[in-house]
Each structure stands twice: as structure tokens, then as C-alpha cells.
Amino acid sequence: MTNRPVLHGIRILDFTWVLAGPYATRVLADFGAEVIKIQPLMPEAEDEFSRGYYNTWNRNKLGITLNLSKPQGVALAKRLVTISDAVVENFTPRVMANWGLDYDSLKKLKPDLIMLSLSTMGNTGPWRDYAGFGPTIQAFSGITYLTSFPGEPPLGLGTSYADHIAGLVACLALLGALEYRQRTGEGQYIDVSQVEAMASLLGDAILDYTVDGRQVEPVGNSSTEAAPHGVYRCRGDDRWCAIAVFTEDQWQGFKRALGNPPWAEARRFASLAGRLKNSEQLNRLVEDWTKEHTAEEAMALLQEQGVAAGVVQDASDLAQDQGR
Missing domain, CATH: 3.30.1540.10 (formyl-coa transferase, domain 3)
Incomplete structure (x- = not known):
């Protein structure tokens, strides 16, 4: 029996920002993974790095600042990839490719690499390059429409609920990929859409429409199955x-x-x-x-x-x- 955390010995290269991505990698770090946070070289980021918000979502992580607009910064990032088990990022699809850090490029450096992308809309479809934060993702997913009272404008959730849901979905997906690699020796690329992660909470509403042709309407605080x-x-x-x-x-x-x-x-x-x-x-x-x-x-x-x-x-x- 060992007291080592379950993800001891796993190294993750973390290119994430804002909340959804950092939350996913924070959970992995909490379970013992060595997470290396890639911090951008930009003046406006200095204030963010000093705030409690940033430190909350990036606890238990190591950090390195790289200027990825320069070849030297990209070269250092690639060196880190060769000694890492997984890469996690939550940019729009074009960003990592523009840096030469897309999955096809990184897989050549480390064939068993796991890479997870956690963009707003996923890597396919006409909206793939759309950016989004919690409130817009909640709106895209359909949950904002339902969080209102009949006949009134959508109210929203009052917090970035989508970031936490998407972060947890990404974390679970990466854990599955690690288990798969342990069995097969193969890495893989994981495409997680934050909008799809939120939409998964609305299975009943989606089924009502696709199966019965019935549009679920907002009911406020009421329920169709309970009263009061x-x-x-x-x-x-x-x-x-x-x-x-x-x-x-x-x-x-x-x-x-x-x-x-x-x-x-x-x-x-x-x-x-x-x-x-x-x-x-x-x-x-x-x-x-x-x-x-x-x-x-x-x-x-x-x-x-x-x-x-x-x-x-x-x-x-x-x-x-x-x-x-």
C-alpha cells in the first residue's frame, strides 16, 4: 500500500487560461499530477498572476513563462512536450496550430502523447473558431433559455457554471486517455467542446424535441413533477x-x-x-x-x-x- 497520490508520476503541460482549462488541470494537480503551467509573456498578465483568482485555479502547479511568439519559446515548449505525458489547452483551434504546437506536430516529437483541446465549439463545424466565456457558452448550450420565467427574457445563471462543467468533463476525458494508454501504449487526441459539455445537462429537453417534437419552455422555479x-x-x-x-x-x-x-x-x-x-x-x-x-x-x-x-x-x- 502506498500513500502516493493516484496521478503521481504523470506530467501535464498546461497551456490553458481563464477558468475552464485551469480548473481541469487543477483537479489533475490536486490528485498528484505534476502540472507545468505555461504562462504568457505579456505585461497585462502580471496583474492577473498576482490575484487570488489566478492562484486559486492554478494551485499545486509549477510555472514557466514562455514567449511563444518567438522561435526560442516554441522550441522550449517542444522540449517540455517530449518529457510530458499530456498537453492541455483551451484556445480556439487556430492558436496552437499557429504556434506549430498542434497535435500532429507534437505527436512526431512524442508518439504516445495525449493532447486535449477544450475550445468553445470544438474543432469541427462552421463555428469552430468562435471564442466564448461562461455566459456565452451557457447561452450556446441552451441552458440560458431555460433559466427564466415564462414570458420573460432569459436570466442566465449568475455565474460561469459552464467553466466548471467543461473543466470536469475535460478532466474525466484525460483520465480515460491515461488509462487507455496504460493498457495499449497509445496516445490520442481529445476534442472537448465546452458547449457540448454544457448541452449534455439538457438531455431531457433535447429528447423532448428530437423524439416528440415538443419544445421545452422555461418554467421558472416550477417543476412538471412536483408541487409545491x-x-x-x-x-x-x-x-x-x-x-x-x-x-x-x-x-x-x-x-x-x-x-x-x-x-x-x-x-x-x-x-x-x-x-x-x-x-x-x-x-x-x-x-x-x-x-x-x-x-x-x-x-x-x-x-x-x-x-x-x-x-x-x-x-x-x-x-x-x-x-x-
Whole structure:
């Protein structure tokens, strides 16, 4: 038995930038890979390198600054490739080729090399050279369209969720390639599209259209499978509690948590179908109750009865979270 991390002895050359790529290689570094970060030689990068943001996504990595616009810088990068197991980059497809660092060129230097590209749209198709960041990738993938309320403009997610999803997909793909090389001795090129990584989360919506011809529309905080299901205002300034009731057992628990109010016995709420049909009225009645309680009180009362409920926490709540 050894205490060595699982990726001990694996060396990865990291040409990534911003978030998705650095996150993928950070996970690999956290599991013991030796990740060498190739840092660009540019004045505007100095401030980025000194910020906590940069250091967060590039922890546990080594670093070297190379001027890849010069032949000497490219030559040094190629020398590093010959002693590395994998190369990871998340530029548009033309960038590595312009430097002479595309997979076909690097494979000649190291035949069993693994190279992973994590561009916005992937290396094929008419949009292959389009650039993108988290919000644009989320929009391309279709998730921004669904994160809104009926009849309102798309809202988006409020954070670069796509970067984390794409980074994890890339990390898993590279781990698979390492395992394949261990069995066969062969390297390979992996083309991961950040948009496709995000679109993989919308399998139900894609199937609804391709199989049934039905366009899935935004539903806000509602669900087609649960009611009540949403975020409800509570006592206090901008305090909210999320509640989701899927089964009849949960509905009975929900009623007990509220003290079995007479309105909950109405025939229109007696079945899930009825609660879904009358969800607007149901939501108003639920919020009449939650507004009498703090978010923490509402959560505790509902959880005691087996109902999924949670405080909508902000950064202050998370920093002081008592549940950790």
C-alpha cells in the first residue's frame, strides 16, 4: 500500500487560461499530477498572476513563462512536450496550430502523447473558431433559455457554471486517455467542446424535441413533477426558502409541518395533478405561511417532516454555515 497520490508520476503541460482549462488541470494537480503551467509573456498578465483568482485555479502547479511568439519559446515548449505525458489547452483551434504546437506536430516529437483541446465549439463545424466565456457558452448550450420565467427574457445563471462543467468533463476525458494508454501504449487526441459539455445537462429537453417534437419552455422555479416546488419569501430582509414536494408522503409531511391548515384539504390539492394545475394559488398559500417564519425556521419545520427544504443562502450565510 502506498500513500502516493493516484496521478503521481504523470506530467501535464498546461497551456490553458481563464477558468475552464485551469480548473481541469487543477483537479489533475490536486490528485498528484505534476502540472507545468505555461504562462504568457505579456505585461497585462502580471496583474492577473498576482490575484487570488489566478492562484486559486492554478494551485499545486509549477510555472514557466514562455514567449511563444518567438522561435526560442516554441522550441522550449517542444522540449517540455517530449518529457510530458499530456498537453492541455483551451484556445480556439487556430492558436496552437499557429504556434506549430498542434497535435500532429507534437505527436512526431512524442508518439504516445495525449493532447486535449477544450475550445468553445470544438474543432469541427462552421463555428469552430468562435471564442466564448461562461455566459456565452451557457447561452450556446441552451441552458440560458431555460433559466427564466415564462414570458420573460432569459436570466442566465449568475455565474460561469459552464467553466466548471467543461473543466470536469475535460478532466474525466484525460483520465480515460491515461488509462487507455496504460493498457495499449497509445496516445490520442481529445476534442472537448465546452458547449457540448454544457448541452449534455439538457438531455431531457433535447429528447423532448428530437423524439416528440415538443419544445421545452422555461418554467421558472416550477417543476412538471412536483408541487409545491419553488422559492418562497420568508420573514426578514430578502430571505427565502426553497421547497420541493414530489410524493404523496411528502405532501402529507408538508401539511403536518404547516399545522394541517384547512386549505390543504381542498379537493383541488388532493392529488399531484391537481396541485400542478392549481400551482399559482398553491404557491401563494405556501408563501403566506413561509412569510410568518424565518427561512431557517421554515426549513427546520419541513425537514422534520421529511420534506426537502433549504435556505437560499448568500455569501454571508455560506461563510457562517453551521451545517459544515
